[in-house]
Amino acid sequence: xxxxxxxxxxxxxxxxxxxxxxxxxxxxxxxxxxxxxxxxxxxxxxxxxxxxxxxxxxxxxxxxxxxxxxxxxxxxxxxxxxxxxxxxxxxxxxxxxxxxxxxxxxxxxxxxxxxxxxxxxxxxxxxxxxxxxxxxxxxxxxxxxxxxxxxxxxxxxxxxxxxxxxxxxxxxxxxxxxxxxxxxxxxxxxxxxxxxxxxxxxxxxxxxxxxxxxxxxxxxxxxxxxxxxxxxxxxxxxxxxxxxxxxxxxxxxxxxxxxxxxxxxxxxxxxxxxxxxxxxxxxxxxxxxxxxxxxxxxxxxxxxxxxxxxxxxxxxxxxxxxxxxxxxxxxxxxxxxxxxxxxxxxxxxxxxxxxxxxxxxxxxxxxxxxxxxxxxxxxxxxxxxxxxxxxxxxxxxxxxxxxxxxxxxxxxxxxxxxxxxxxxxxxxxxxxxxxxxxxxxxxxxxxxxxxxxxxxxxxxx
Ligand code: URP
Ligand code: ZN
Ligand code: ZN
Numbered sequence: 001x002x003x004x005x006x007x008x009x010x011x012x013x014x015x016x017x018x019x020x021x022x023x024x025x026x027x028x029x030x031x032x033x034x035x036x037x038x039x040x041x042x043x044x045x046x047x048x049x050x051x052x053x054x055x056x057x058x059x060x061x062x063x064x065x066x067x068x069x070x071x072x073x074x075x076x077x078x079x080x081x082x083x084x085x086x087x088x089x090x091x092x093x094x095x096x097x098x099x100x101x102x103x104x105x106x107x108x109x110x111x112x113x114x115x116x117x118x119x120x121x122x123x124x125x126x127x128x129x130x131x132x133x134x135x136x137x138x139x140x141x142x143x144x145x146x147x148x149x150x151x152x153x154x155x156x157x158x159x160x161x162x163x164x165x166x167x168x169x170x171x172x173x174x175x176x177x178x179x180x181x182x183x184x185x186x187x188x189x190x191x192x193x194x195x196x197x198x199x200x201x202x203x204x205x206x207x208x209x210x211x212x213x214x215x216x217x218x219x220x221x222x223x224x225x226x227x228x229x230x231x232x233x234x235x236x237x238x239x240x241x242x243x244x245x246x247x248x249x250x251x252x253x254x255x256x257x258x259x260x261x262x263x264x265x266x267x268x269x270x271x272x273x274x275x276x277x278x279x280x281x282x283x284x285x286x287x288x289x290x291x292x293x294x295x296x297x298x299x300x301x302x303x304x305x306x307x308x309x310x311x312x313x314x315x316x317x318x319x320x321x322x323x324x325x326x327x328x329x330x331x332x333x334x335x336x337x338x339x340x341x342x343x344x345x346x347x348x349x350x351x352x353x354x355x356x357x358x359x360x361x362x363x364x365x366x367x368x369x370x371x372x373x374x375x376x377x378x379x380x381x382x383x384x385x386x387x388x389x390x391x392x393x394x395x396x397x398x399x400x401x402x403x404x405x406x407x408x409x410x411x412x413x414x415x416x417x418x419x420x421x422x423x424x425x426x427x428x429x430x431x432x433x434x435x436x437x438x439x440x441x442x443x444x445x446x447x448x449x450x451x452x453x454x455x456x457x458x459x460x461x
Contacts, residue, residue, distance in 0.1 A: 001026060002041050002433065009046030009394060013053065013383055014365035022051060024390040027432040032386060042435070044428060046394050052364050053384050054088025054391030054431060055345045056371040058124075059239055059263060059313035062092050063112045067335040068326065072318045073411045075112060076446050078341060079119035081409040083436045083444075085342035086426035088391040089120040089381055089452060090316075091371075093151055095160065098129040102137040106145065117449025118442070119431060120391075122375070124182060126151040128159075130166035138170075139177045146453020148179045148376050149237070154221045155188035155288065164228065171232035180261075180374070180457040181229065182237040185221040185246065186213060186289055195332050206282035209331040210273050210290040218289050219245030226253040226260050235457050237261040237374060240315045242268045242289045244299035250308060259459050261374055263311040264300045266344045267291065267416065270351050283324040284416050286334040287315065301357045310370040310461065312348055316341035318412040339412035343403055343422075345393070350422035354397075376455035392430040399425040 004024040011020040011032070021036040022029060031038070062078040064071045073081065082090055094109040096102050102125055109123060125147045127134060141147045152167060153160040162170070167181075174181050194212040198204070203211075222238055226249060229236035241247060241264050250260045273291045276282035285291055303309035317337025327334025345367055352358040358366070372382025379388050400423050405415040429437035436444045 003038070004042045004044065004430065004433065005036060005038055005040035006044045006046050006051055006392070006394065007036070009049050009051035011051045011384060012360050012364055014361055014369035017360060022384060022392065024430070024433050027389060029384055029386055029388050029390050032384065044394060048396070049427065050360070050395045050397055051384070052393050052395060053368045053382055054393055054429065055086050055367045056089045056377070056382060057082060057087045057313050057316065057341055057344060058091040058311060058371040058375055059265065059315045060090045060092050060341055061317040061337065064093070064095065064317065066317070067333070069319065069323050069335055071337060072320050072323065073316070073339070075116035075121065075449070076118065077409070077411040078316065079117040079121060079449050080442060081342040083119045083429050083431065083442070084409045084426070086345040086393040086395070086429055087119070087341060088429065088431045088436070089122065089377070090341065091122045091124055091375060093126050094123045095126045096128045096134070102127065102134055102141060113451070115447045118436065118444050118446055119449045120452050121449055122377070122452040122454055123147050124149045124151045126153070126160070127170055128153065128162060130162060130170045135169065135173050138173045138179065142177050142179050146455070148454050148457055149182055150174050150179055151182045153184045154225065155184055155186040155191055157188040157192045161188040164224070167228055168232060171228060171234040175232055175234040178456045180235040180237055182239050183225050184240070185218060185225045185238050187217040187221045190217045199330065199332060204330050205279060206286050206331050206334065207276045209286045209334065210276045213288060213290050215243045215245045215292065218243055219249050222246040223249035223252070226250060226258065229260065230256065230258050235459055237263065239263050240265050240268070240289065240313070241300070241309065243292045243296040247299050247303050247308060261311070262303065262309045263313050264309050265313050265315045266340060266347050267338065269297055269300050269312070270347065271416070272297065280328060283327060283334050284414055285338060286324070286327070286331065286336055287317070287338055288336045304358055304362060304366055310366060310374065312344065312366045314340035314344045318410055320413050338416045339408070339410040340416065342408055342410050343417055345426065346422045346424055347417070349397070349424040354423050370461055373461040374457055376457050377452060381452070390430055390433040393426050394428040396425050396427050398423065401425055
């Protein structure tokens with residue numbers, strides 16, 4: 001038996017804040033109370049610190065084959081970087097190869113992930129080819145494998161995209177089996193048209209990545225996805241929402257009493273499309289959907305406070321600069337994605353809580369609790385409560401530091417946030433009762449991270 005006593009911290013959950021001690025035995029939270037006097041193997045004085053649940057990032061791509069290369073963080077480097085930044089659980093995407101089964105994709109992903117992670121992880125299953133065979137696998141994915149969310153792409157035409165007929169079929173089956181359908185909601189045909197148009201006109205810089213995915217491509221697809229989900233009755237979740245138009249499509253869906261879960265990502269709250277104006281430098285932020293405008297950032301912050309946006313993830317999908325250079329002469333060949341998993345919690349605290357855009361409790365809700373609830377891991381994950389996994393961050397809300405590729409732990413040789421000053425630092429990160437990060441040092445080994453089987457999602461969070 002091992003034990004940790006965290007004393008004198010300010011305990012923050014999604015529902016409240018209080019001064020309390022937390023006593024951990026083995027992997028679980030054992031007791032929460034004031035002035036606890038238990039003997040423990042390790043006593044941590046958290047005076048002046050905030051104690052909150054380990055973050056859950058439900059949108060990462062580790063070691064993912066994509067656009068002719070692989071994302072540069074694997075399960076070891078990616079989950080280690082996540083732990084440094086207070087994220088104790090990530091949800092990655094298994095990508096079905098068109099023409100093959102869901103199980104064959106799962107096997108491939110297990111070969112890459114098993115025994116390699118430092119932090120906990122789960123999988124979404126991305127269905128890129130819905131047919132009678134894949135339909136028959138949905139139930140086992142949920143019941144046997146603990147993979148209860150199914151990702152779809154309405155874009156990446158010719159690679160990952162499915163059509164509306166497949167979408168309806170998948171939604172019906174996932175609804176019948178008690179899962180959730182998530183989506184990359186942009187209009188793949190419109191984007192395909194605009195990419196071809198810009199290329200034929202010799203407009204090949206990263207700016208044209210942005211101009212090939214205007215806001216309407218996202219608002220249209222978000223509305224269409226919500227309509228199909230309404231018709232089938234499946235629980236819907238839109239990943240990486242970026243803009244006011246798409247958010248308004250979901251606002252409209254609420255008028256018929258529909259619930260559509262919405263995730264945005266940290267970058268869409270704080271970065272904007274002016275970054276695409278600096279020639280090839282803009283490739284650092286080539287991601288899909290692209291960064292948007294200031295007015296979209298305001299809509300997303302408001303959406304968090306209105307409860308229309310429930311989750312802040314990252315869509316962490318890093319590529320080395322040499323990989324980005326695959327698209328030096330043609331924006332459509334730049335691998336899409338950027339390094340982010342390490343900075344989500346600190347940036348959200350610094351830009352959100354410190355700047356009075358969201359409360360501390362909203363911070364916990366959107367960085368951890370809601371993802372645990374929506375993706376069937378609550379109350380094991382996503383909160384600090386008696387019986388929950390002891391996934392805990394001890395956070396100094398005043399420590400200032402500067403983000404940089406020279407100090408980050410993600411396997412990426414540049415940073416999309418170079419020189420960004422943040423206030424607030426993850427000092428100690430505990431995962432299932434083990435100190436994983438202590439003042440910048442890693443204390444757990446590769447293989448400590450566990451695959452988390454997830455249960456049913458709920459419309460009620
Ligand atoms: O640019 C992105 N988002 N890359 C990862 C794949 C995806 O669409 O999520
Ligand atoms: Zn996507
Ligand atoms: Zn993604």
